Amino acid sequence: MIYQGKQKxxxxxxxxxxxxxxxxxxxxxxxxxxxxxxxxFLVICRDMLGRDIxxxxxxxxxxxxAYHCDTIPQETxxxxxxxxxxxxxxxxxxxxxxxxITSFGNYAEIIETWREFPELxxxxxxxxxxxxxxxxxxxxxxxxxxxLIYKYRGEIAERAKFHLVDKQTGEPLKIVEHxxxxxxxxxxxxxxxxxxxxxxLSGMVDAWGGEVIDYPERRHCCGYGFRQxxxxxxxxxxxxxTYKKFESMEPYHPDAIVTNCPGCPFFLDRWQYVIAxxxxxxxxPDGHGIPALTYEELAGxxxxxxxxxxxxxxxxxxxxxxxxKMGVPYDPAHKYDGLDEKALKKxxxxxxxxxx
Amino acid sequence: xDFGFRLxxxxxxxxxxxxxxxxxxxxxxxxxxxxxxxxxxxxxTCTSSAYSGMSVRKVLLAxxxxxxxxxEKMLSNCMLCGKCTMVCPRGINTRRLILNACRxxxxxxxxx
Ligand code: SF4
Ligand code: SF4
Numbered sequence: 001m002i003y004q005g006k007q008k009x010x011x012x013x014x015x016x017x018x019x020x021x022x023x024x025x026x027x028x029x030x031x032x033x034x035x036x037x038x039x040x041f042l043v044i045c046r047d048m049l050g051r052d053i054x055x056x057x058x059x060x061x062x063x064x065x066a067y068h069c070d071t072i073p074q075e076t077x078x079x080x081x082x083x084x085x086x087x088x089x090x091x092x093x094x095x096x097x098x099x100x101i102t103s104f105g106n107y108a109e110i111i112e113t114w115r116e117f118p119e120l121x122x123x124x125x126x127x128x129x130x131x132x133x134x135x136x137x138x139x140x141x142x143x144x145x146x147x148l149i150y151k152y153r154g155e156i157a158e159r160a161k162f163h164l165v166d167k168q169t170g171e172p173l174k175i176v177e178h179x180x181x182x183x184x185x186x187x188x189x190x191x192x193x194x195x196x197x198x199x200x201l202s203g204m205v206d207a208w209g210g211e212v213i214d215y216p217e218r219r220h221c222c223g224y225g226f227r228q229x230x231x232x233x234x235x236x237x238x239x240x241x242t243y244k245k246f247e248s249m250e251p252y253h254p255d256a257i258v259t260n261c262p263g264c265p266f267f268l269d270r271w272q273y274v275i276a277x278x279x280x281x282x283x284x285p286d287g288h289g290i291p292a293l294t295y296e297e298l299a300g301x302x303x304x305x306x307x308x309x310x311x312x313x314x315x316x317x318x319x320x321x322x323x324x325k326m327g328v329p330y331d332p333a334h335k336y337d338g339l340d341e342k343a344l345k346k347x348x349x350x351x352x353x354x355x356x
Numbered sequence: 357x358d359f360g361f362r363l364x365x366x367x368x369x370x371x372x373x374x375x376x377x378x379x380x381x382x383x384x385x386x387x388x389x390x391x392x393x394x395x396x397x398x399x400x401t402c403t404s405s406a407y408s409g410m411s412v413r414k415v416l417l418a419x420x421x422x423x424x425x426x427x428e429k430m431l432s433n434c435m436l437c438g439k440c441t442m443v444c445p446r447g448i449n450t451r452r453l454i455l456n457a458c459r460x461x462x463x464x465x466x467x468x
Binding site for chain 2: 240
């Protein structure tokens with residue numbers, strides 16, 4: 001195939017991501033599980049890279065989890081989302097960036113549904129007006145927060161204090177990337193690289209010096225699957241999916257996992273503890289696990305942010321081995337210090353999984 | 357520790373671990389079986405299939421996955437009428453495959 005032809009085909013897999021002026025909506029899961037990741041998304045984009053990212057204190061959940069758990073109808077989720085769009089319109093923005101893959105999928109599905117069924121959009125506009133006297137424009141561009149970090153990956157690499165490289169050997173670190181099903185499996189054209197070659201995370205890993213591992217179950221679900229986890233009777237199935245991924249990546253000895261969705265780092269992190277307790281199996285070196293990080297945590301480490309400010313202490317799998325390999329300094333005595341050095345409660349240690 | 361849930365048993369087939377001796381020997385006797393496209397014409401035409409679960413397509417798949425118990429059960433339901441051979445688009449002599457499998461089955465099963 002001629003080179004230009006390849007370029008043309010690859011261009012179909014690209015996504016237009018405006019460089020600046022975004023209205024930011026947070027993730028209800030991430031605010032609870034990984035609050036520092038959302039904070040550092042703003043710190044990196046706004047303070048370090050000088051972009052305009054606006055956030056309104058009036059925005060709410062997108063309703064995505066409830067929708068995917070079948071506890072609310074899509075029309076309810078649509079009205080919630082319409083209100084977020086109204087806040088964006090009132091603030092004078094046209095580009096919406098979401099902090100969560102579930103939200104991203106939810107927003108994308110709603111925008112596509114309205115495109116197919118304009119009468120439904122008209123009804124939701126009416127409902128929103130009756131409920132809170134608000135009007136909205138549909139965003140011109142919809143992006144996930146990782147799309148922006150991907151777009152700025154070169155600028156981050158220029159400012160990098162540490163690289164995804166083993167300090168001792170000079171070899172690139174082996175990184176597993178996990179995209180999150182709702183990023184590009186539902187609407188392939190909405191994700192960078194589409195459903196076949198999603199490169200939003202692998203692009204970051206490449207830019208920051210790491211090596212992406214291509215393992216058999218790379219595109220398999222993290223195991224969350226909404227009802228699989230939320231219904232306790234199905235929880236073994238949720239964990240089995242994660243187990244399948246770990247068994248598949250184990251022979252490649254990954255140094256870390258970088259994830260896109262709020263649920264993925266949670267399950268890829270916490271199930272390592274449960275699998276270790278139940279099966280006695282661990283996947284890192286010498287009884288340790290494989291740290292599962294968010295892309296902001298990885299970007300933060302590369303930019304030289306203190307690991308405890310990034311919230312790495314709230315992960316089940318300790319990040320210390322990764323930090324040592326990258327040469328990132330940290331003070332173990334301050335691991336469980338919160339904001340303004342307020343002592344966080346120190347967690348108990350697992351029986352099997354080594355955490356530090 | 358009891359969490360109230362456990363890993364579900366996996367249905368994955370690890371092709372590095374299963375016993376493919378019977379399939380390999382059958383392919384040696386009749387290399388044509390490797391050309392099966394799994395279309396299911398043989399199963400669709402099989403008189404026995406409707407009430408016994410016999411399916412040449414499934415037999416071949418089970419052989420390729422080393423699932424001997426499934427093969428044995430299905431083979432015992434074949435009437436050797438040969439209808440499946442007449443419809444196979446790849447020209448596989450399915451009746452001979454079944455006969456060969458029955459002849460070899462006991463020997464190979466001892467190795468399993
Ligand atoms: S030979 Fe056996 S498998 Fe083939 S059609 Fe007849 S009964 Fe079915
Ligand atoms: S008809 Fe032939 S090709 Fe089709 S499944 Fe049966 S053996 Fe295979």
